[in-house]
Amino acid sequence: MPVEPRLLKGFRDFLPGEQAGRQAMIDRITRAFEACGFSPLSTPAIEYADILLGKYGDEGEKLLYRFQDNGGRDVALRYDLTVPLARVVAQYRDLPRPFRRYQVGTVWRAEKPAHGRFREFLQYDADIVGSASPLADADCLAAGILALQGLGLDRFRVRVGHRGVLDGMLDGAGLPRGSLRVDVLRVLDKWEKVGREAVAGMLAGLPGMDPGAAERVLEALGDGTDEGRVEALAARAPEAVGHLRGVLEAVRAMGFGEVVGMDLRIARGLDYYTGTVYETTLLDLPGVGSVMSGGRYDGLLQTYGVPSVPSVGISIGVDRLFAALTELGCAPKGVSGPQVVVCLLGEGVLRPGMALLTDLRRLGVRAETAPDPAARLKKQFEHAVRRQARYAVILGDAEVREGRGAVKDLASGDQQDVPIPDLPQWVRRRLAEE
Amino acid sequence: MPVEPRLLKGFRDFLPGEQAGRQAMIDRITRAFEACGFSPLSTPAIEYADILLGKYGDEGEKLLYRFQDNGGRDVALRYDLTVPLARVVAQYRDLPRPFRRYQVGTVWRAEKPAHGRFREFLQYDADIVGSASPLADADCLAAGILALQGLGLDRFRVRVGHRGVLDGMLDGAGLPRGSLRVDVLRVLDKWEKVGREAVAGMLAGLPGMDPGAAERVLEALGDGTDEGRVEALAARAPEAVGHLRGVLEAVRAMGFGEVVGMDLRIARGLDYYTGTVYETTLLDLPGVGSVMSGGRYDGLLQTYGVPSVPSVGISIGVDRLFAALTELGCAPKGVSGPQVVVCLLGEGVLRPGMALLTDLRRLGVRAETAPDPAARLKKQFEHAVRRQARYAVILGDAEVREGRGAVKDLASGDQQDVPIPDLPQWVRRRLAEE
Numbered sequence A, B: 001m002p003v004e005p006r007l008l009k010g011f012r013d014f015l016p017g018e019q020a021g022r023q024a025m026i027d028r029i030t031r032a033f034e035a036c037g038f039s040p041l042s043t044p045a046i047e048y049a050d051i052l053l054g055k056y057g058d059e060g061e062k063l064l065y066r067f068q069d070n071g072g073r074d075v076a077l078r079y080d081l082t083v084p085l086a087r088v089v090a091q092y093r094d095l096p097r098p099f100r101r102y103q104v105g106t107v108w109r110a111e112k113p114a115h116g117r118f119r120e121f122l123q124y125d126a127d128i129v130g131s132a133s134p135l136a137d138a139d140c141l142a143a144g145i146l147a148l149q150g151l152g153l154d155r156f157r158v159r160v161g162h163r164g165v166l167d168g169m170l171d172g173a174g175l176p177r178g179s180l181r182v183d184v185l186r187v188l189d190k191w192e193k194v195g196r197e198a199v200a201g202m203l204a205g206l207p208g209m210d211p212g213a214a215e216r217v218l219e220a221l222g223d224g225t226d227e228g229r230v231e232a233l234a235a236r237a238p239e240a241v242g243h244l245r246g247v248l249e250a251v252r253a254m255g256f257g258e259v260v261g262m263d264l265r266i267a268r269g270l271d272y273y274t275g276t277v278y279e280t281t282l283l284d285l286p287g288v289g290s291v292m293s294g295g296r297y298d299g300l301l302q303t304y305g306v307p308s309v310p311s312v313g314i315s316i317g318v319d320r321l322f323a324a325l326t327e328l329g330c331a332p333k334g335v336s337g338p339q340v341v342v343c344l345l346g347e348g349v350l351r352p353g354m355a356l357l358t359d360l361r362r363l364g365v366r367a368e369t370a371p372d373p374a375a376r377l378k379k380q381f382e383h384a385v386r387r388q389a390r391y392a393v394i395l396g397d398a399e400v401r402e403g404r405g406a407v408k409d410l411a412s413g414d415q416q417d418v419p420i421p422d423l424p425q426w427v428r429r430r431l432a433e434e
Helices: A016-035 A057-062 A082-091 A134-150 A163-172 A179-188 A196-204 A211-221 A227-231 A238-256 A300-304 A318-328 A347-362 A377-386 A397-401 A420-433 B016-035 B057-062 B082-091 B134-150 B163-172 B179-188 B196-204 B211-221 B227-231 B238-256 B300-304 B318-328 B347-362 B377-386 B397-401 B420-433
Strands: A046-048 A066-068 A074-077 A099-108 A120-129 A156-162 A260-262 A276-282 A292-296 A311-317 A340-344 A367-369 A391-395 A404-409 A415-419 B046-048 B066-068 B074-077 B099-108 B120-129 B156-162 B260-262 B276-282 B292-296 B311-317 B340-344 B367-369 B391-395 B404-409 B415-419
Touching: A016 A099, A016 A120, A016 A134, A016 A318, A016 B347, A046 A082, A066 B066, A082 A099, A082 A120, A082 A300, A082 A311, A120 A134, A120 A318, A134 A156, A134 A238, A134 A276, A134 A292, A134 A311, A134 B347, A134 B367, A156 A163, A156 A238, A163 A179, A163 A211, A163 A227, A163 A238, A179 A196, A196 A211, A227 A238, A238 A260, A238 A276, A238 B347, A311 A318, A340 A347, A340 A377, A347 A367, A347 A391, A347 A397, A347 A420, A347 B016, A347 B134, A347 B238, A367 B134, A377 A391, A391 A397, A391 A420, A397 A404, A404 A420, A415 A420, B016 B099, B016 B120, B016 B134, B016 B318, B046 B082, B082 B099, B082 B120, B082 B300, B082 B311, B120 B134, B120 B318, B134 B156, B134 B238, B134 B276, B134 B292, B134 B311, B156 B163, B156 B238, B163 B179, B163 B211, B163 B227, B163 B238, B179 B196, B196 B211, B227 B238, B238 B260, B238 B276, B311 B318, B340 B347, B340 B377, B347 B367, B347 B391, B347 B397, B347 B420, B377 B391, B391 B397, B391 B420, B397 B404, B404 B420, B415 B420
Parallel strands: A156 A260, A340 A367, A340 A391, B156 B260, B340 B367, B340 B391
Antiparallel strands: A046 A074, A066 A074, A099 A120, A120 A311, A156 A276, A276 A292, A292 A311, A391 A404, A404 A415, B046 B074, B066 B074, B099 B120, B120 B311, B156 B276, B276 B292, B292 B311, B391 B404, B404 B415
């Protein structure tokens, strides 16, 4: 019985056109992250389940791909790249600190598939483990911003929040800590999507919330972006305010004042964040959600029985961003497919034709023959055109006897003879000049 | 209770030093595969189990990471990249043919972990789907050989076998087809590891094998590399012999005669191979096994209910090869970590220091500050040296007032003042000249 060729829901194939662009995008992010002094790390896709549990909140944990392996071990596919990083730093105790690493990798979440939401997707992270300095936050933000700008994006806004500052503000508004506080954060997190009015309604409707408190919360918070209000909290939460101020100051000094701003409404769902939190909105596509997020997670390593290590990082949602860039018409294209098709006229030229092919390829010129080099020249040309090659090189018995090949420019139709030994360099130079 | 940070057996972390080299290796393979006209594809790590079943033999199938997902679906992690490619071509019926794709990706096999054998590893494949021509085989081999040569390897041997030719030979030796034949192939596959004597003994000892037949098999096969014996089979298995001859002729014409040779003893375990099969041995490390393998699988697509499509490919075992290159002392190193550390002397220079940092990074210079820019200069220098930076740039109040930075060459100890606006380009030029 034949099996129907099909994909699981929430999973995707990337065919060559798209995948070439996706790879070009990854390359540009790599360049930005390396420019910022980050080094690559790779960790496995599968971890012992207990390494991942207790990190993502109850809702997150339900989304784990968790199963028993053939040896009966309780394992799970990674849900993000942050927790494996914490595991690595806890496991290899002699890594240099601060440890600045980038990692690109697939993560899996059994979400309900929806438009733009997938169960398998690529994340690209930059983190600094072992520095409590606001400069470490700023450096992660710089890496992410340079990556986005390197992709040709300029209309985006990085929003910087701080859980400690927000807590200080809510303390000041007389809101008790505890489960009501958690509910309030969850509501505030929806602000950008639903607007202030709706938030006010949702706050007032929270069980256990008295109407006065809801008003005081909104009053204290303003729209969450007024840095003046934060200064007033300096006495109540000096460390948090000082850190947040330090991060904003540093990213502004770095020249990113235009794209970065404070926004205390950001709470983010993950359990492990302890201080600053980051989200990034595309101004022309706010609906796609945050394309680059992160924050500080100073307590995460403790869960592995090692002393706490101050850590911060950002994560670019590669696939979400790629989809957005495609929608904006500025996704990188990448390159693939041959620049040159070598057309062979007859069995007798197989040997020189194949040798020429190798010479072209050794110079880095993307080159191939037509699939059937015994076909008529017209068919071989058609292949070259279909493959969007730049040049066709024609080798027949006469050409080979005279030690030359005919190079046809497939855009202009011009054709010119070039001595075979010079031909690969000749083509390469022409391609480089374009 | 803290969780012990640990890895599953058979899984690995790649810390920055190693991962940078691994990425450099992948980049070079990409360059070779693109030069040969292959384009990138990406497929999910998880497939419906039935997509993968019946492809890898009973032994292979036991090694699948197969589980029920949260929706109760029977799924499995991919075991190789060939079967997902076949699924893609069967599913998207309008892909251009021949379809030349490369793909690098993680695969999972629940093998017994052993030295050099892992449960998660990277494969890098190049395949051509939709061409029966020996030139397609040769092009896949060319891509793989150029990749290996691009990594600085020259002492390797690609062995080309052909199941059809071998069958013809064994028919000639009077060996019946059927289960005995399968056993014989399995024994022949061990030849390189155990030697001719041991193979002779194992053949003679096979249940159902009469001693005369074992001798005739060895007699017919010789050492498997004598192309003259194959010519004698041309009448018995004309198509197979013609194809094998065509492949060898083409790769020799391509200039790879030195590294490619026929070897009929190769059988390979995977069920889906139908004609040519390939293995690659490192002459200086034969014990690591094949680092690049593949073959023709003309029947694979039929299992998805589409007409058969002639297909061929090769697969580089990235991790096995990287380990081997490391052992041979020629693994690519890659680059990472900062080229420049900006040392700030005092809070007053944070702003110009951060701006300079961004300017360096925008030019692609890998740059960072010391983790604590308020530390004494000596400590900041020590950081620069530990990070193996090439230059330290020193900015103090005096320097900033005078609009210059001091650039210290950390190799020679030389130090020189450079105007701040020129400094990023100055450093970039110096680095480019090295």
